[in-house]
Amino acid sequence: MAVTTGKSFVGRFGVHIAVLIFVAIWTVPTLGILVSSLRDKDQIIASGWWNSFASSSQTEAGRLPPASAQVEKDGKFVLEGNIFGDGAARNISAFGVKSAAPTQYTAGTTADLGDGVTLQLNADGSFVMQSPKAFEGERGQRVYYASSAPPKFTTDNYKTVLFSEGIGRSFMNSLTVTIPATVIPILIAAFAAYALAWMRFPGRALLIAVIIGLLVVPLQMSLIPLLKLYNGVGSFFGVPSKTYLGIWLAHTGFGLPFAIYLLRSYIAGLPREIMESARIDGASDFEIFVKIVLPLSFPVLASFAIFQFLWVWNDLLVAMVFLGTEGDQIVLTAKLNALLGSRGGDWEILTTSAFVTIIVPLIVFFSLQRYFVRGLLAGSVKGG
Amino acid sequence: MAAQIFSAIFVIIIGVGGCVAYFWGANKLVDIVFPSRGVKGAAAIDNLRRQGMIRPWLFVGPAMIILTIYLIYPVIETLRLSFLDRGGANFVGLANYQWAFGDREFRNSILNNIIWLAVVPAACTFLGLIIAVLTDKIWWGTIAKSLIFLPLAISFVGASVIWKFIYEYRGEGQTQIGLLNAIIQYFGGQPQVWISLPFWNNFFLMIILIWIQTGFAMVILSSALRGIPEETLEAAVIDGANPFQIFWKIMVPQIWGTIAVVWTTITILVLKVFDIVLTMTNGQWNSQVLANLMFDWMFRGGGDFGRGATIAIIIMIAVIPIMVWNIRQANKETGGH
Numbered sequence: 001m002a003v004t005t006g007k008s009f010v011g012r013f014g015v016h017i018a019v020l021i022f023v024a025i026w027t028v029p030t031l032g033i034l035v036s037s038l039r040d041k042d043q044i045i046a047s048g049w050w051n052s053f054a055s056s057s058q059t060e061a062g063r064l065p066p067a068s069a070q071v072e073k074d075g076k077f078v079l080e081g082n083i084f085g086d087g088a089a090r091n092i093s094a095f096g097v098k099s100a101a102p103t104q105y106t107a108g109t110t111a112d113l114g115d116g117v118t119l120q121l122n123a124d125g126s127f128v129m130q131s132p133k134a135f136e137g138e139r140g141q142r143v144y145y146a147s148s149a150p151p152k153f154t155t156d157n158y159k160t161v162l163f164s165e166g167i168g169r170s171f172m173n174s175l176t177v178t179i180p181a182t183v184i185p186i187l188i189a190a191f192a193a194y195a196l197a198w199m200r201f202p203g204r205a206l207l208i209a210v211i212i213g214l215l216v217v218p219l220q221m222s223l224i225p226l227l228k229l230y231n232g233v234g235s236f237f238g239v240p241s242k243t244y245l246g247i248w249l250a251h252t253g254f255g256l257p258f259a260i261y262l263l264r265s266y267i268a269g270l271p272r273e274i275m276e277s278a279r280i281d282g283a284s285d286f287e288i289f290v291k292i293v294l295p296l297s298f299p300v301l302a303s304f305a306i307f308q309f310l311w312v313w314n315d316l317l318v319a320m321v322f323l324g325t326e327g328d329q330i331v332l333t334a335k336l337n338a339l340l341g342s343r344g345g346d347w348e349i350l351t352t353s354a355f356v357t358i359i360v361p362l363i364v365f366f367s368l369q370r371y372f373v374r375g376l377l378a379g380s381v382k383g384g
Numbered sequence: 385m386a387a388q389i390f391s392a393i394f395v396i397i398i399g400v401g402g403c404v405a406y407f408w409g410a411n412k413l414v415d416i417v418f419p420s421r422g423v424k425g426a427a428a429i430d431n432l433r434r435q436g437m438i439r440p441w442l443f444v445g446p447a448m449i450i451l452t453i454y455l456i457y458p459v460i461e462t463l464r465l466s467f468l469d470r471g472g473a474n475f476v477g478l479a480n481y482q483w484a485f486g487d488r489e490f491r492n493s494i495l496n497n498i499i500w501l502a503v504v505p506a507a508c509t510f511l512g513l514i515i516a517v518l519t520d521k522i523w524w525g526t527i528a529k530s531l532i533f534l535p536l537a538i539s540f541v542g543a544s545v546i547w548k549f550i551y552e553y554r555g556e557g558q559t560q561i562g563l564l565n566a567i568i569q570y571f572g573g574q575p576q577v578w579i580s581l582p583f584w585n586n587f588f589l590m591i592i593l594i595w596i597q598t599g600f601a602m603v604i605l606s607s608a609l610r611g612i613p614e615e616t617l618e619a620a621v622i623d624g625a626n627p628f629q630i631f632w633k634i635m636v637p638q639i640w641g642t643i644a645v646v647w648t649t650i651t652i653l654v655l656k657v658f659d660i661v662l663t664m665t666n667g668q669w670n671s672q673v674l675a676n677l678m679f680d681w682m683f684r685g686g687g688d689f690g691r692g693a694t695i696a697i698i699i700m701i702a703v704i705p706i707m708v709w710n711i712r713q714a715n716k717e718t719g720g721h
Contacts, residue, residue: 011627012521019518019528022511026532026595029546032563036549048561058559176392180399187403188446195443200436207444212714214455216707218656220678220696222454224689225461227682228472229453244395253454256447285439286411314539316659317679333541337663340545347549347561354545358538365537369530376600377607 030358033351040152041348055091055148059102062143064127067135077131083143084125095121095145102144121145157352165343167353169328170335174313174360176244177323177331181251182308186301188252189259194289196260197268198275208264214257223321226250230322244329247322254318255308262307262378266300267293303375306368310361332357403446410442459700465693472689480694490695493672496586500657500673503587505650507594509643512601516609517631519602529606533599540596540659547592548664551578580669589671592660597653601646608642609635648706655702674699 036049046058062083070077083092096104097113105111110120117131121143129141162168195201196208234241270293278288294301316333323329325338336353343349365372418431418438469476484490515532519525535543552562556575560566565575578588612635620634636643658675665671667680678695681688 015518015521019515019522019525022515022518023528023531026535026598028563029550029595030535030538032549033546045561047559048563048566050563050566172388176388179392180396183396184399184403187400187407188450191407191443192447195440199440199443201440204440207448209711209715210456211451212711213707214451216652216703216710217455217459218652218675218696218699218703220656220675220699221462222458223678224465224682224692224696225458226454228461228689244392248395248399249450250454253450256451257455260447284411284415285443286407289443310537314537314542316539316541316662317675320679321682333539333659336541336545337659340541340548340663347552350545351549354542358542361537361539362534365534366530369533373603376603 033354036347037157037352037355038153038155039157039348040149040154041157041346043149043152044347044351046149052153053151055150058148059144059146061099061102062145064129064140064143066138066140068138069140070135072134075132077134079127079129079135079140081127082125083121083127083145091149092121092123092125092145092147095143097141097143099142099144103146107145119143157348158356161349161352161356165339165349165353167332167335167356170330170332171356173329174331174333174357177247177251177319178309178312180244180248181255181312182305184248185252185255185259185308186305189256189263189304190294190297190301191289192256192260193263193267194285194293196264198288198293199285211257211260211264215261217257219254219317222254223317227321242322242324242327242329244323247318250318250322251308251312251315255311259304259308262304262375263297263300265378267297270296299371299374300378302368302371303378306364306372307375309364310372313361406446407443411439414438414442462693462696462700465689466697467690468693469690470688476690480690483691484694484698489667489672489677492670493667493674493677496671496673497655499586500590500593500654501651504590504593504597504654505647507590508597508601508650509605509646511594511598512603512646513605513636513643515598515602516606517635520606520609529599529602533603535596536599538596540592541663543592543596544660544663547588547595548579551588553577579665579671582670585665585669585671589660589664592664593654593657597650601650604642604646605639608639612638648709652703652706655699 032049035052036044039049039052043052047054064079064083065081069081070079072078092107094103094106095111096102097111097119098104105121107121107123110118112118115131115133117129119127119129119141121127127143162171196204196211230241230246233239274292274296275288278292283291314333316337319331319334320337323331323334325334330338336350336357339350339353414435418434420428420432420435423431465472466480467475467477469479515529519528522528538546550563551565552560553565553575554560554562556569560569560575564578569575579585581588616634616638617630620630625634656675657673658679661667661671661673661676662679667673667676674695678692678699681692681695
């Protein structure tokens with residue numbers, strides 16, 4: 001492979017640049033939600049996440065306290081205080097009192113509002129408003145100001161989504177669905193795969209063909225009959241139709257063709273001599289399977305486990321049909337989909353929730369990538 | 385929450401324990417009913433033969449039962465339901481199919497699915513091939529491949545949120561927080577609401593799937609490229625072929641089979657694409673696809689199982705040629721083993 005392009009310096013340089021561009025396109029979108037999930041929620045809407053390390057500036061409006069807060073000092077009526085209330089670390093550069101000219105006066109100067117009324121607004125948000133006559137009215141003066149805030153990173157968004165938006169609960173639900181739905185198919189498939197690879201019985205070739213055919217049957221074909229079946233079973237026995245047991249079995253069923261296919265092709269490739277010498281020594285099929293085939297098949301079992309884990313964790317369709325779209329037991333993907341509807345513009349919620357949903361697959365993926373790639377190469381006829 | 389963790393662990397133990405107990409117990413039972421040890425002569429041979437007949441079915445039995453309930457029965461049932469009305473009680477003949485081809489939304493879905501099928505597998509395979517070739521030449525290629533591969537682990541819903549954030553629109557002149565509109569505004573262009581632009585919005589949804597699946601194509605093709613004999617490339621270089629000729633005339637023809645596998649795998653995935661459309665537009669602005677339309681009809685107005693089943697059958701029909709091809713390939717490879 002070393003003999004193709006890239007003899008010249010320019011050619012090699014071009015390859016580096018091209019790969020760099022591809023890598024950027026494939027990583028920047030994910031980076032965007034990671035950075036955003038750690039930003040202050042007001043800053044997310046004030047500036048793009050790529051500017052998150054610069055101070056963000058925005059024009060905002062506030063209201064001074066009402067007339068009841070005034071004090072009389074030296075024959076003048078005075079309102080004093082800080083427009084940010086708590087004196088948060090922000091920097092006002094300019095202010096105004098008309099929405100048409102929100103940055104009419106530089107911060108720190110005294111603005112003449114007519115009739116002898118003056119307003120001074122300082123960079124730190126403190127203000128002094130004076131008038132020869134008493135202020136009236138229940139609503140204070142409206143003030144516009146341009147402020148810039150230093151970059152602010154926080155883990156508050158994670159606290160919010162995990163504990164008050166229900167993502168923490170859904171996270172547990174996802175684990176509850178995923179782990180059994182990964183473990184159960186492995187055993188069932190491993191026995192079937194061994195029988196299909198090393199035991200002789202009539203109809204074996206047909207069974208293999210059926211399983212390869214089932215590999216590509218769209219999930220959509222199964223949904224309606226199973227939904228009817230589940231509803232029927234639920235009402236017959238008087239139990240809920242949307243249960244974890246139901247979704248475990250559904251994921252087991254949908255994962256089995258790929259599991260059997262992947263495991264069979266691996267187990268069929270194990271050396272014949274080992275099996276035969278074990279058989280001559282008097283081992284039964286059961287003993288051969290448990291003592292020889294299972295330990296030797298560890299890599300392919302791991303591959304399938306990772307596949308099934310990622311597939312179940314990331315699945316939305318099966319979860320929505322068999323667990324529903326709301327309630328206490330919905331999984332992360334369904335919860336995220338629900339949040340997209342109910343919290344459409346709240347990017348601090350959405351980016352953080354999205355990151356919580358993808359973090360587990362990313363960890364699994366990075367720590368076990370070797371097995372994942374092996375499974376991918378062995379089983380690339382499956383439709384996902 | 386603690387109760388939930390406990391019940392999950394409990395179920396894993398019951399489930400796995402049950403499986404182990406079944407296989408072990410069934411195997412033991414065969415040994416007891418038809419003993420082959422301690423019995424003499426013809427009886428032992430007879431029992432061994434009977435064991436050999438029964439045991440394979442004990443091993444494949446649970447898998448066959450589950451496959452029958454969850455895949456084989458539903459395929460037949462869905463076909464039957466597609467000829468029945470919304471509740472599945474009355475036979476309506478081909479009325480559901482007639483409805484489908486007259487329905488504006490259905491025809492829109494078919495058209496969009498065809499566009500998806502034309503664009504996504506081609507784009508993924510092409511980009512995957514290019515990246516596989518390029519990353520093979522540089523020292524940090526493995527890291528680059530890992531990063532491009534990464535979106536494959538992300539759920540379609542998660543990816544949809546990621547890209548919705550990129551397509552985010554703010555009014556003209558405002559600070560854009562979506563990357564795409566920010567770039568366009570920076571260069572003096574007009575920000576757009578990308579996902580509601582009729583027709584073109586399909587492509588903005590496709591980008592998400594391409595972004596996810598290119599890593600898959602890249603990994604498979606990269607391993608196929610490694611399998612190309614070095615001599616063929618060296619011979620081409622000696623004969624004075626330029627890099628493009630080597631790529632198109634030497635490398636691509638030798639991995640043609642792998643390209644076909646990648647292409648068909650992504651094709652099946654595209655036919656089933658659902659999550660992305662549901663979360664991005666839910667079929668609004670003419671972006672509907674078959675799988676999402678089917679989901680919609682399963683629950684719309686209490687659910688119309690006849691129409692839902694009909695749409696599923698149409699997706700299935702599109703998959704059948706690939707299924708036949710797969711079975712033929714597999715038979716050729718294993719030679720009936």
